[in-house]
Amino acid sequence: MTAAVATTPPGVKTDSAVGTGLPRKPVLAGAAVLGAVLIAVPLLLAGGAHDDDRNASRTVTAKDSDTVLAPESAPAALDDYVAEKPSASPSKKKPPKSEAPVAVAPQPVEVAPKPGSSPGKTAEPKTKPKPKSMPxxxxxxxxxxxxNWSTETIxxxxxxxxxxAWTxxxxxxxxxTDGNxxxxxxxxxxxxxxxxxxxNHxxxxxxxxxxxxxxxxxRPIWASRSHGHGGARxxxxxxxKVVIVHNGAVIWST
Structure with a gap:
């Protein structure tokens, strides 16, 4: 057996959306408004609680703080509100740089003049520099x-x-022996x-x-030719030198 299906004739609109399977527009709009309300309510509650906390903290500060003056207190003088200059924090001083020693020339020492000497001349120091030792x-x-050579007279x-020989x-x-x-x-x-x-000469x-x-x-073969000088030496x-001397004069010499 077959079930009977109700059909809508073409061109005929129905009020319900059962036939199509989709929700109607007024239902969707209401759901959207309800969601927005549900989101906004917690935010408003949280904001109110935060404002209450701010007011409570301000009240406590006004009552308990020492910096808030009471209405019946005397007016403050001008010196009470003069700002002090902040003191500089102590800083570690750097050690001074060590300067190189400066050579200072020794000052000449004046020697007192001896009594009787002229004031214009300075007395010489007693100690004189030693001369350099020479090699x-x-x-x-x-x-x-x-x-001491000797002589011989013949x-x-x-x-x-x-x-x-004469020596x-x-x-x-x-x-x-050769005759010479x-x-x-x-x-x-x-x-x-x-x-x-x-x-045999x-x-x-x-x-x-x-x-x-x-x-x-x-027979004579050689002569000094100094003859004629009797008494010669x-x-x-x-x-x-070998010489022949006559009356102090040399008449022959080697």
Missing amino acids: EPKPKPKATPKP SATSVLEVNQ TNRIRMVMQ LVVYNEKDKPIWASMTFGQ RAIFQGDGNLVIHNAAD LVLRADA
Whole structure:
């Protein structure tokens, strides 16, 4: 069996919204107003309570505070309301910077003048600065003492054979085996020679002042050519010279 469904003919409006399934407009409007009222009522109650708390706090402050003057109190003087300058909070002082020491030149000390001295002149200090010590000079080497050379005087007539000599402590005149008449100094160095070579020569200092060399045949081969001076002397001097002297004058020398 089938159920019968009531249908609304087209073009016909109904007052209820049962047919469509939606609420009507007046119902929606009422619901919106009711919601707004429900929200506003708690807010108003909270605001009133807050105002009551403010009034209560103001009342307590007016009654209990010491800064609110009573109506019967005397008027305040002008000095009572002069604002004091705030005192600066104590600050830690920075330690002063240490300054570098400044060198101060010593002041000259005046010396009292001695009695009897002129006032214009200042007395000199007693203590004089010591002179700088000079290096000691090096000792000079001692000079070697000069030797005391001797002399030798030969008178006429004198003869030198082979290997014989007239000598002093410095020089010597020698007739050598080679026939040469040679003079040697203190260092045994030959300083003069007759340059006569041969066998068995001899030297003769004659009485006429002449020095002559004879060969083995007894013939003269060399001479000083100082003849004609009788009484002359043959001298070996300290200066290493061999001379023939006549009356204080040198007539021959090596």
